[in-house]
Amino acid sequence: MPYAPSSALRRCAVALVAVLVGTACNDSGPTSPVVTSADSPPPDPLASADTVTTDSPALASVTYSGLAYGAFGLWASATSFEWGPAPFTLSHDNTFANTIVTRISTARQMHQRLVLAMTGGSSSNFKTDGKFDLSKWKRRMDTFKTSAIRNAVAAGVNDGTIIGNTIMDEPETKQWGGVMTKPLLDNMASYVKNIFPTLPVGVNHGAPGYQWRTWERYQKVDYTLNQYMWQNNGGNIAAWRDAVLSRAKVDGVKAAFSLNLLNGGVPDNSGTWDCQGTGGKGTRDRKCRMTADQVKNYGRAVGPSGCFMMNWQYDDAFMSKSANQDAFRSVASLLSTVSQKSCRRS
Numbered sequence: 001m002p003y004a005p006s007s008a009l010r011r012c013a014v015a016l017v018a019v020l021v022g023t024a025c026n027d028s029g030p031t032s033p034v035v036t037s038a039d040s041p042p043p044d045p046l047a048s049a050d051t052v053t054t055d056s057p058a059l060a061s062v063t064y065s066g067l068a069y070g071a072f073g074l075w076a077s078a079t080s081f082e083w084g085p086a087p088f089t090l091s092h093d094n095t096f097a098n099t100i101v102t103r104i105s106t107a108r109q110m111h112q113r114l115v116l117a118m119t120g121g122s123s124s125n126f127k128t129d130g131k132f133d134l135s136k137w138k139r140r141m142d143t144f145k146t147s148a149i150r151n152a153v154a155a156g157v158n159d160g161t162i163i164g165n166t167i168m169d170e171p172e173t174k175q176w177g178g179v180m181t182k183p184l185l186d187n188m189a190s191y192v193k194n195i196f197p198t199l200p201v202g203v204n205h206g207a208p209g210y211q212w213r214t215w216e217r218y219q220k221v222d223y224t225l226n227q228y229m230w231q232n233n234g235g236n237i238a239a240w241r242d243a244v245l246s247r248a249k250v251d252g253v254k255a256a257f258s259l260n261l262l263n264g265g266v267p268d269n270s271g272t273w274d275c276q277g278t279g280g281k282g283t284r285d286r287k288c289r290m291t292a293d294q295v296k297n298y299g300r301a302v303g304p305s306g307c308f309m310m311n312w313q314y315d316d317a318f319m320s321k322s323a324n325q326d327a328f329r330s331v332a333s334l335l336s337t338v339s340q341k342s343c344r345r346s
């Protein structure tokens with residue numbers, strides 16, 4: 001699921017001070033944080049675990065309702081958002097040991113939910129000689145092995161602030177050197193569960209990713225996040241959704257869904273790449289953005305069937321368009337009426 005920073009147009013920074021609950025702006029748009037991406041992964045430095053926040057205020061009582069709905073790259077810092085966050089109630093961002101406790105506390109106070117990415121960032125951080133290196137991946141996970149972080153994560157899972165943690169982005173792609181398997185991902189999931197026993201663990205797949213290594217079955221992974229692009233089945237999103245759900249049942253995992261806003265519209269193969277009649281030019285050659293109607297109709301078609309719903313990704317230009325904002329609100333309104341679902345495997 002590609003992540004890439006966007007250019008700054010407007011900024012809405014939502015700052016929280018220790019024990020105060022901040023308020024969110026609804027109309028803005030700024031610079032994106034660095035988040036993981038299989039589409040054009042930026043380098044991200046390994047954050048130090050030596051400055052874990054331990055002086056967060058006592059846990060506030062929080063109750064969440066409806067199916068969580070959000071975007072990748074929604075956070076600008078550990079305590080502020082790039083945009084909104086309304087109508088979004090969920091985010092998926094890189095997560096580092098030196099800020100995770102603060103982010104969990106902030107999200108709770110802001111009534112926002114989290115999909116963590118403790119081992120997010122460029123795939124180059126976790127490879128040796130072009131292939132995935134499990135030892136490097138474990139070293140990153142080990143930065144989270146402190147009592148403060150364990151306690152914060154356990155509390156976040158318990159009260160619903162934390163939905164899950166992504167262990168890998170698009171293992172089916174060549175970025176990982178062709179060595180990934182479902183048993184290896186299960187091994188990684190077990191490693192996370194040994195640190196955080198109650199934390200659901202998931203894998204992000206691209207639109208055709210549910211067809212990856214169908215002769216294998218997940219045994220420890222709890223959920224898969226599946227991202228839709230028009231080009232993968234010509235816009236028949238209902239058929240794609242049903243195929244994803246069918247595969248998830250075979251694998252014993254829960255399914256979650258995401259739309260590729262920036263590259264998932266009808267592609268432009270005209271040779272001019274002007275993306276006329278679409279939501280505009282995408283971030284990759286011949287790719288186009290989704291239209292507002294696609295965002296609304298696709299989101300409403302797949303969102304209720306998953307254990308959460310995402311959009312890739314926060315982008316200031318895309319979010320600033322009123323038609324797109326109306327589409328987000330339409331999907332959010334529907335999902336607010338859908339009962340919460342656990343992302344734990346069956």
